[in-house]
Amino acid sequence: MASSVPILAARGVSKAFFGNPVLRSVSISLEPGRVHALLGENGAGKSTLINLLSGALRPDSGTIEIDGKAVSRHSPPEARRAGIAVVQQELSLTNSLSIAENIGLGAYPRRFGLVDYPALAARAKAACDLVGLHEPLSTPVGELSLGRRQMVEIAKALYRKPRVLILDEPTSSLSATETRILTTLLEKLRSEGIAILYISHRLDEVMQLCQHVTVLKDGICTADRPLEGVNAAGLVRLMVGRDPGDLFPRWDSTRTERVAVSVSRFAAGLMRDVDLEVRAGEVVGIGGLVGQGQEDLLLGLYGAIPAKAASAVIHDAAGLPANVPQANTRGLAYVPADRKREGLHLIHPIVTNLMLPAFARMPALKLRSRARERETAMGLALQFAIKGDLGRAAQALSGGNQQKVALAKWMPLDPAVLLLNDPTRGVDVETKREIYAMLRAFAAAGKAVVLLSSDTPELVHLCDRVAVVREGRVITLLERGELSEEAIVAAAMGAEPERAAA
Amino acid sequence: MSDASISPHARSGSLYWAIQARRNIGVRGLFVVVLAFMVAYGFLFHGLFTGSGFAKFTQSWFPLALVAMAQVILMLTGGISLAIGALVSLGAVIAATTMTGPLGVAGGTALVCLVGLGIGAATGVIVVRLRLPAIVVTLAGSFIIAGAALLVLPRPGGAMPPWLSDLLAGNTPAAFGVLVVVVLLWKLYLATPLGLSLYAAGENPVGAYRSGVPVDAARIAAYAISGLLCTGAGLFVAAQTGSGDPIIGNSFTLNSIAAAVLGGIGFLGGQGTMRGALAGSLLLSLMISVMFFLGFTPVAQYVAQGLIIIGAVAIPQFRMRAR
Numbered sequence: 001m002a003s004s005v006p007i008l009a010a011r012g013v014s015k016a017f018f019g020n021p022v023l024r025s026v027s028i029s030l031e032p033g034r035v036h037a038l039l040g041e042n043g044a045g046k047s048t049l050i051n052l053l054s055g056a057l058r059p060d061s062g063t064i065e066i067d068g069k070a071v072s073r074h075s076p077p078e079a080r081r082a083g084i085a086v087v088q089q090e091l092s093l094t095n096s097l098s099i100a101e102n103i104g105l106g107a108y109p110r111r112f113g114l115v116d117y118p119a120l121a122a123r124a125k126a127a128c129d130l131v132g133l134h135e136p137l138s139t140p141v142g143e144l145s146l147g148r149r150q151m152v153e154i155a156k157a158l159y160r161k162p163r164v165l166i167l168d169e170p171t172s173s174l175s176a177t178e179t180r181i182l183t184t185l186l187e188k189l190r191s192e193g194i195a196i197l198y199i200s201h202r203l204d205e206v207m208q209l210c211q212h213v214t215v216l217k218d219g220i221c222t223a224d225r226p227l228e229g230v231n232a233a234g235l236v237r238l239m240v241g242r243d244p245g246d247l248f249p250r251w252d253s254t255r256t257e258r259v260a261v262s263v264s265r266f267a268a269g270l271m272r273d274v275d276l277e278v279r280a281g282e283v284v285g286i287g288g289l290v291g292q293g294q295e296d297l298l299l300g301l302y303g304a305i306p307a308k309a310a311s312a313v314i315h316d317a318a319g320l321p322a323n324v325p326q327a328n329t330r331g332l333a334y335v336p337a338d339r340k341r342e343g344l345h346l347i348h349p350i351v352t353n354l355m356l357p358a359f360a361r362m363p364a365l366k367l368r369s370r371a372r373e374r375e376t377a378m379g380l381a382l383q384f385a386i387k388g389d390l391g392r393a394a395q396a397l398s399g400g401n402q403q404k405v406a407l408a409k410w411m412p413l414d415p416a417v418l419l420l421n422d423p424t425r426g427v428d429v430e431t432k433r434e435i436y437a438m439l440r441a442f443a444a445a446g447k448a449v450v451l452l453s454s455d456t457p458e459l460v461h462l463c464d465r466v467a468v469v470r471e472g473r474v475i476t477l478l479e480r481g482e483l484s485e486e487a488i489v490a491a492a493m494g495a496e497p498e499r500a501a502a
Numbered sequence: 503m504s505d506a507s508i509s510p511h512a513r514s515g516s517l518y519w520a521i522q523a524r525r526n527i528g529v530r531g532l533f534v535v536v537l538a539f540m541v542a543y544g545f546l547f548h549g550l551f552t553g554s555g556f557a558k559f560t561q562s563w564f565p566l567a568l569v570a571m572a573q574v575i576l577m578l579t580g581g582i583s584l585a586i587g588a589l590v591s592l593g594a595v596i597a598a599t600t601m602t603g604p605l606g607v608a609g610g611t612a613l614v615c616l617v618g619l620g621i622g623a624a625t626g627v628i629v630v631r632l633r634l635p636a637i638v639v640t641l642a643g644s645f646i647i648a649g650a651a652l653l654v655l656p657r658p659g660g661a662m663p664p665w666l667s668d669l670l671a672g673n674t675p676a677a678f679g680v681l682v683v684v685v686l687l688w689k690l691y692l693a694t695p696l697g698l699s700l701y702a703a704g705e706n707p708v709g710a711y712r713s714g715v716p717v718d719a720a721r722i723a724a725y726a727i728s729g730l731l732c733t734g735a736g737l738f739v740a741a742q743t744g745s746g747d748p749i750i751g752n753s754f755t756l757n758s759i760a761a762a763v764l765g766g767i768g769f770l771g772g773q774g775t776m777r778g779a780l781a782g783s784l785l786l787s788l789m790i791s792v793m794f795f796l797g798f799t800p801v802a803q804y805v806a807q808g809l810i811i812i813g814a815v816a817i818p819q820f821r822m823r824a825r
């Protein structure tokens with residue numbers, strides 16, 4: 001390994017949010033003239049590490065070093081002065097301003113206190129030429145496609161002549177041509193002695209472009225080594241593998257022959273050409289990296305967003321539900337991932353939350369029977385082990401108990417198909433265990449469960465089959481026998497050939 | 503985009519003008535409507551194209567144009583003000599009580615401007631630094647400012663120097679000249695890094711902050727400028743009426759929002775242009791005049807005004823959904 005002094009380094013940094021450790025004693029050093037890959041699954045701590053390096057967050061312990069010297073108060077302006085530029089996943093652009101005005105934003109050349117437009121034009125053009133942006137500089141950014149905006153974002157970083165360039169999944173919205181231009185550009189910047197940190201979920205890109213790799217798993221660095229001599233399958237193995245302990249219930253097949261959901265050539269939102277069949281009594285997992293369209297698949301089935309299908313059968317009736325009430329009467333229930341915004345009405349009592357789906361089915365002007373409601377709610381609370389007074393606001397519950405309320409409220413409808421969107425996100429271990437047991441119990445009771453999850457072990461241990469989604473398509477349907485974390489992650493990241501070889 | 507070929511790669515010196523030309527695209531439709539109303543008004547009122555007719559018309563438009571600008575500056579930052587009318591009143595009573603006194607016209611003007619800047623900046627600090635919702639802060643502010651105006655001048659009265667009233671509200675196009683100067687000053691402000699940051703600070707504050715934009719400073723400056731424009735409008739209104747009235751500005755709050763909406767300014771921040779807002783305020787003034795000449799009763803005028811404003815918001819929305 002080259003022994004040059006790293007321009008930017010983190011030494012043993014740790015960071016926790018609300019007591020949950022996200023990074024534990026992680027070190028990384030970005031050296032001039034090297035493209036450094038940062039890999040890890042969803043939630044492994046990559047974004048947190050970037051935020052520490054760019055000064056947006058401060059580490060709980062450990063130090064950030066610039067040019068070998070520890071900086072005590074790292075902040076975004078400090079980072080900018082040190083020549084650190086970050087291309088974030090969420091764009092920092094302003095749609096109503098032109099390309100040039102966006103590129104120079106925050107660092108305009110001035111003359112007599114005014115923005116020096118001729119100088120801005122010259123410098124912005126130089127940056128645009130580097131990334132192959134040939135639209136007129138006066139074009140408002142709002143008129144550009146997402147891929148072009150990403151290129152503007154990169155040009156904006158280059159405009160500041162950085163010494164360290166951090167790119168967080170820069171290619172996720174780029175076309176093949178744009179990706180090629182970016183790859184060539186990064187090679188050139190590297191040869192000019194810039195240190196580059198490259199985060200990507202596309203392993204082929206990483207293998208081709210990077211010289212060094214750091215792998216994070218659950219906030220711990222599992223590898224910090226040159227990429228030479230590692231193959232994609234080896235990288236995947238470094239990212240996955242967690243001891244499941246006794247978190248998961250025993251898995252027994254309760255699958256029946258009855259078809260609960262069957263769609264072909266289904267399309268909704270980002271999803272295209274989905275053929276999927278779910279039998280009563282089975283748990284079908286939906287896996288993949290975050291934001292590949294998985295949620296649209298559930299919402300489309302649920303009638304919450306417009307969806308099309310060549311043919312569809314749901315719970316013995318043909319056709320997709322046109323709206324949510326129709327989906328409910330046909331036996332579908334959906335539990336959203338964001339329980340605070342979509343799943344619950346936090347300021348209202350638990351009992352009201354539990355009764356909402358039932359209200360929807362009552363005649364609009366029928367008088368409510370408080371006693372009956374309370375009785376039903378008590379029954380649900382008992383069945384789901386929801387602790388506490390049901391008259392309190394739902395926001396008083398812990399995350400885990402909130403999730404149980406979001407799930408329990410559908411039970412009076414006795415849904416035949418449960419669509420669950422990441423039901424264990426932000427839930428404590430004990431509740432996770434309870435939810436897992438419930439899911440298997442639902443399946444055993446003959447319900448069909450569709451489980452969208454960003455947690456790979458969950459998919460492996462709970463599901464009969466897992467559909468892996470990438471870029472809006474189901475690219476693999478793994479049967480129980482083939483299920484493993486490696487297989488799911490490899491498919492999600494597009495490393496199939498290595499999986500076959502391994 | 504597809505029309506990129508129309509403007510081939512601009513020479514570096516002309517980038518500014520190319521951007522300005524681009525900004526017209528969104529408001530072309532509005533300009534056409536304004537022109538149509540202008541022609542209709544010209545037919546109804548032949549005096550429009552004489553010196554005094556033009557002067558009178560621009561004088562009726564001028565205060566509305568100023569408060570529309572004051573509102574739009576805030577809307578561009580993602581804020582809004584319900585204190586515009588109260589500030590106009592305060593400006594008017596300060597002008598009417600000081601200008602014929604020992605402070606004189608210069609001193610009175612300076613005081614009006616200082617009060618506007620000061621109250622605006624204070625509102626800005628409260629909204630931006632304490633992170634309170636602008637609509638609530640300015641609503642509360644409007645009560646306080648209206649109270650202050652009543653303290654200065656409990657009932658209509660005071661006086662303006664007659665020569666100033668004749669200059670600003672007589673038969674000269676001085677008001678139009680002042681408006682041109684104000685617009686040029688705005689263009690100048692928008693060409694400074696702080697002014698241009700207004701758009702980024704309103705539309706994508708997190709991104710702007712990450713890019714090194716002084717987001718808070720840009721927003722507070724906007725509130726200060728907005729306050730200045732409001733009390734300035736108040737001074738003009740006092741000159742028009744020759745005296746001060748502590749509630750004369752009341753109608754300007756909602757009219758400023760109406761003009762901004764007609765001008766295509768979005769409520770989410772960073773959407774729209776000042777030229778659109780000026781055209782919107784002009785349209786509103788023309789609408790009122792045209793309906794007056796057509797003999798609409800005041801009630802019918804208000805209903806028609808409301809329908810036109812809803813239409814102005816709905817049409818772009820429908821067009822966007824159809825795309």
